Amino acid sequence: MKYKIGFDIGSTTIKAVVLDEYNHICYKSYERHMAQVRQKALDKLRELKCYTKEPFQFAISGSGALGLCEQGNIPFVQEVFASAQGVHTFFPETDVAIELGGEDAKILFFKGSIEQRMNSTCAGGTGAFIDQMASLLDMDLSQMNEASLHFHRLYPIASRCGVFAKTDIQPLINQGVDKADLCASIFQAVVDQTITSLAQGRKIEGNLLFLGGPLYFLEGLRNRFKETLKMEEDQITCPETAIHFVALGAALCAKESFTFEQLEQKLLDLVNQPITLEESSPLFESEQDYEDFMKRHRSHDVQHASLKEYKGKAYLGIDSGSTTTKLVLLSEDHKILYDSYSSNKGNPLDVVLKELKTIYQINPDICIGGSYATGYGEELMVHAFHLDGGIVETMAHYTAAKAFNPDVDYILDIGGQDIKCFKIRDGHIDDIVLNEACSSGCGSFIETFAKSLGYDAKEFAKIGLQAKHPVDLGTRCTVFMNSGVKQAQKNGASMADISAGLCRSVVKNALYKVIRAKNKENIGKNIVVQGGTFQNDSVLRSFEMELQREVIRPSIAHLMGAYGAALYAQDLHPENSSLLTYDQCCQFTHESKSIACQGCTNHCSLTVNTFFDGTVLVAGNKCDKMIKTKKNNLNLPDLYKDKMELIHQYIDKYKHEKKIGMPLVLNNYDLLPFWSAFFDALDYEVIWSSPSTKKMYHQGQQSIPSDTACFPAKVVHGHIEQLIGKVDTIFYPCMTYNINEKQSDNHYNCPLVAYYPEVIAGNMDLKNTKIIYPYLSFDDVKTFVNALILHFKKAGISFTRKQVLQALDKGKEEYLHFKDQLVQKHMQAVAFARDNHYPIIVLCGRPYHLDPLINHQMNQLLTQLGFVVVSEESVPRLQRQKVNVLNQWTYHARLYQAARYVCENEDMNLVQLVSFGCGIDAITTDEVRDILRKKDKFYTQIKIDEIDNLGAARIRLRSLKEAIAQKEGR
Known part of the structure; x- marks a missing residue:
């Protein structure tokens, strides 16, 4: 009996298949390799001695195997070819095969000549993406799959990148959306990613074969494909070998014969291959260097006091963030009486409720003088627990930073998936930058890597402090970084070197991809860093080394949003907070249901939250139709x-x-x-x-x-x-x-x-x-x-x-x-704003940004915030002026004209809408910003895409409103 062995070493798993001479499967396995590719391959080969005889034919396939095969002179089969061979042999009636792996996604079309489409620069819509989303929901994959089978409503969720998806999902969690709906919506996002990004215009039709772990294990994902593609049950096949299929194909393609001794020696040589280290400076030259560093940062501390013995008024701040919830309770003299930092675990309300009960249990007589919330879940927290109000994140963080350095001129906050940077000039926030398209400079980036390598985030961070030769991973997205880490491991880099290298990459991504700093003078001299990511000493040290400048990291860097909200609550000095009492907390219940708004043709997906005392919060709406609110419903002019x-x-x-x-x-x-x-x-x-x-x-x-x-x-x-x-x-x-x-x-x-x-x-x-x-x-x-x-x-x-x-x-x-009518309406809107003392926003973009699906009704969000809105094409034509770029596009010229117009009018500011992926706008944004800054005007850019969650946009626009008010002394 002759045997064939095939290995498939992917980004996260190793699969093995043994075939006899009749192509019957004698053995198959599917295991995670935890990035220990060489050792795992060797262990697997030794295990197979019981299942086959020598000589046998052997080949390896998979994204994690190419380097191993090249260095060890082991037969390699390209994975698409391996899959195609398996399909031809076992499922010849297949028209299309879809294979989703850990970080790879592929479609093979078999009608006519074989054609394959594969993801290149993004792991959106793969198993790694689903793993991230399961972690965010605090569910394992089996729970997620089961929940998805009982959904009632689908929500639009991005799948191209984890940061987009988290940005969409987190507000839905905060709004109380049913997890079953979220799980099904995540699977739908994977389907949409496959159809739009992989198929790229070629129809998925005929007989469909599902391959890979996610499609094999997740029935809910298969259901979403079936319903979206409108396929019958008999058109779809998901075989028992779906998770082993590339290994099966590799075995079919195996031609070269080996004995166990020969192949074992090749793999053993690879495991014992000498380490190749990069030349790079360590984070700390000596133990004393590290001690001096820690001593300096310990000096930026906050005093604590006993909550149990406290008698005066206390002030509560809650920061409901994208992945964590933070609480700070302050005394009247700004001492911390109580603080907490907890993962949301998919339900931030439960987290806050538990902490409030704990506060009341420690000191039943505590007198809460004021309570404010900030963060993505601000509105939910205010309504659920009857807080006194909410404060936009940027102002909360600025308020906190001033407590540590009144002269602060730059604040960098790196959270789980968000980067917020704001420049302070003359005591007010002058510029705000938020990450919009990539999470590779955020804390979840390191956390995800730590888990994939078998560590928790804190342990992984500590390891980095010991690095002697940190790996240079550059400033790249997570997918490319995965490849870089694998290459570093292949070259023998230690976990410490990889950890420190990732921390340096976080810093470089934040500085050069998000802030886009040209030099360190652009950043500022009095810098305060905050956010949970800067609790990682390796990240903090990397940041100071990159800037060659000392910064302030408060001891409560991870609590700064909540700390600022508590300070803000104290500044307002309310008589008594409306916060729920202990008895009310014990009675607290929360129910949510999803409905489609019928107020207009947009049919917004609304979540109706009902609390124990009858309080209702409707979330997800883009306007105030069909919803009774306390907001000023004045119909402000909107061009x-x-x-x-x-x-x-x-x-x-x-x-x-x-x-x-x-x-x-x-x-x-x-x-x-x-x-x-x-x-x-x-x-x-x-x-x-x-x-x-x-x-x-x-x-x-x-x-x-x-x-x-x-x-x-x-x-x-x-x-x-x-x-x-x-x-x-x-x-x-x-x-x-x-x-x-x-x-x-x-x-x-x-x-x-x-x-x-x-x-x-x-x-x-x-x-x-x-x-x-x-x-x-x-x-x-x-x-x-x-x-x-x-x-x-x-x-x-x-x-x-x-x-x-x-x-x-x-x-x-x-x-x-038509153009004359727009100018006339513009003049009427400006006159109204000035007569009634409303600020004016020139909302700039392209003509097609008028489309409500494309602009996500950003104009309505602005009018809700109290702005009169005009458009760039309604601006009266000014005398043509020179700009610093080649001015050859009609729509660009309108943008530059609008920027000049704003500079000439004190009561106007500009917001620019940019479609994600627009290469030409790389030119316009810098030029518009330069025009405005020369006249001390704020520049606000909103990147928009198919995903219509307004969380980041709302933060930016509310921050603009606060900055305008500060500048005017209000």
């Missing part, structure tokens, strides 16, 4: 809302028997008045697609060919799907140039905006609907007319030259009228 109303008037204005479809996307949000009037003159009614919805986006996601396109471009596919079948012909022209507004060196469209019609025509199944997508330019009337006549003639529609010229004139006239 975004006004423009949308004007657009709807155009949609309903022209009626004709002949119809032509156009998608309401990208530059059509600017040109809709033109095209509506243009086709009206030709006796055609334009059937515009409706404003974007999540449902529409998902209807088109299978035809999106690139994950790197911005969300506004991805949405186009859903709009086209909506028009297919409604009209016989869709008109969607390519436009290299915009209308020339004579405010820039040239007037280009962004390439995606200009040529996305080509993408649609080349990647979508339009069925029987025709699409006309000529290249048009308003600058060349002759070419415009000829191209339009020619392309419509090909579609069987005839226009004369005279008709098109007349239509062109009418379209331009209506376009200019």
Whole structure:
């Protein structure tokens, strides 16, 4: 009997399969290797002596095996080839195979020639992603799977990156959303990631094979795939070998023969390979160096007092963060009577309730003079426990930092998944930076690595202090860092060197990816660092070494948000706090249910929280419709809302028997008045697609060919799907140039905006609907007319030259009228704001940022905060001014004009909306910021994507409001 052995060494596990000469499985195993790849492979080979005879054929596959095979001269099989071989042998009827691993995700298409798609730079939508989410919910995978089978409602959750997902999930946890709904929503996010990012426009259809651990173990995940892809049960197969399939394929592909002695010696040589160390300086040169460091930081301490014996008023601060909840109870002379720092474990309310009971039990007579909350769960805490109020995180941290250094000019707070940096100038917050797209500079980044290597976070941090040669892992995302760690381990780096290297990477990511510091002078001279991550002495030391400057880390760095909230509560000096009493805490109950708001077509997913005393908190809403609140419901002027109303008037204005479809996307949000009037003159009614919805986006996601396109471009596919079948012909022209507004060196469209019609025509199944997508330019009337006549003639529609010229004139006239209306509404809004003393925000972006799905109704959030909102295109045209960049894009020129306009008006500030992934905005953001800073104006940037959680945006905008108030002395 001849045997074949295949190993699959992945990012987190090692799988082994033994086949006999008839391809029957004699043995299979699936185990985590805890990054000890070489030793685990050797142990596994020794174990297999009982299951096979020699000589045997052997091969290895998997993302963690290539280096091992190269150094040991062991046969390697590319994992996609191994999977394909397994499919052909055991499941030849398969059309598509989806394999999800620890950090790898793959799709294989078997119709026609074999084609594979694989993740490259992100582990979103993989097993590692699901593991992170399970940890956040304080559940194991089996609990998560079981819960998902009983869900009632799905919530939109990002899957591209763990930081996005955590940012979406944490507020839902804080709002009290049912865990069953969260688990199913996380699985749905994995499905969406697979369809949009991996399939990249190719449809998943026919017979589907599920492979890999997540799909094998998680029935709830398989169900989400089945329902999303609308497949029948008999189309889907998830074999018993799903978790061993690459190893099975490697065994099938094994050709080279070995004896146990030969192969064991090769693996033993790899285990004993000499260590290769990098040349790098240690964190501490000596024990005395470390002692001096600790002594200096111990000096920034806070005094404590006995809660049990305290008689005066006390002040409570609660910081409900993304992964942890912090409480601080202060005496009247600012001594800490009680503090706590706890993991949320998926339910921050239970954490706070337990701590409040403990406070009352220690001192039943305690008199709470004031209580305030901050953090992501601020609103939930205020309503649940009847706190006196809430304070935005940035102000809470600034208030705390001033207690340690009144001259503080820079604060850096690194939490579990958040980085917050604020620069202080003249006693007020001048600039705020938050991480938006990456968690690699945060505490959860180190914690996740520590767990994957078999350590808890504190133990892993201490190990780093002993490093002699910290590994240089650079400033990269978690996926690449995983590869770097594996390479370091392969080279023999110690756990201490890896720990210290990761801590240095956290610091570099924070400084160079989030803050984008050009030099240390940009940071400040009086720096206070805080947040749980800076409790890690290795991170703190790395930060000081990188800056070559000493900083202040308070002894309560991990409690600074709660400490600042408590100080803020004391400053207000309320007579008595409305905080729940001990008896009320004992009666406390909380129920939540999910509903869909029917107030408008957005149908926001709302969570209705009901507490023991009848208090109700509705969370998840983007406006105040259908919800009774104590907020000022004054309908403040909002140019975004006004423009949308004007657009709807155009949609309903022209009626004709002949119809032509156009998608309401990208530059059509600017040109809709033109095209509506243009086709009206030709006796055609334009059937515009409706404003974007999540449902529409998902209807088109299978035809999106690139994950790197911005969300506004991805949405186009859903709009086209909506028009297919409604009209016989869709008109969607390519436009290299915009209308020339004579405010820039040239007037280009962004390439995606200009040529996305080509993408649609080349990647979508339009069925029987025709699409006309000529290249048009308003600058060349002759070419415009000829191209339009020619392309419509090909579609069987005839226009004369005279008709098109007349239509062109009418379209331009209506376009200019539309722009004049916007300027008039702008002037009316400004007059109202000044008459009634409201601050004004110029909310800048692109025309398509008017789409409510794309802007996530940021304009409504601003009006709720008490701002009058105008838009960049409504700004009266100023005299053209020189900028420091090549000014060749029409929409960019509007941004620069708006920034100049804001600088000339004391009561205005600017907020810029940027679509995540927009390369061109890397230029605009810096230029707009420079224009504003020269006139001492705040610059606020909001990055937006398909995920509509407003947590980070709300923090930023509330901070802007507080900073404006501080600057004005209020």
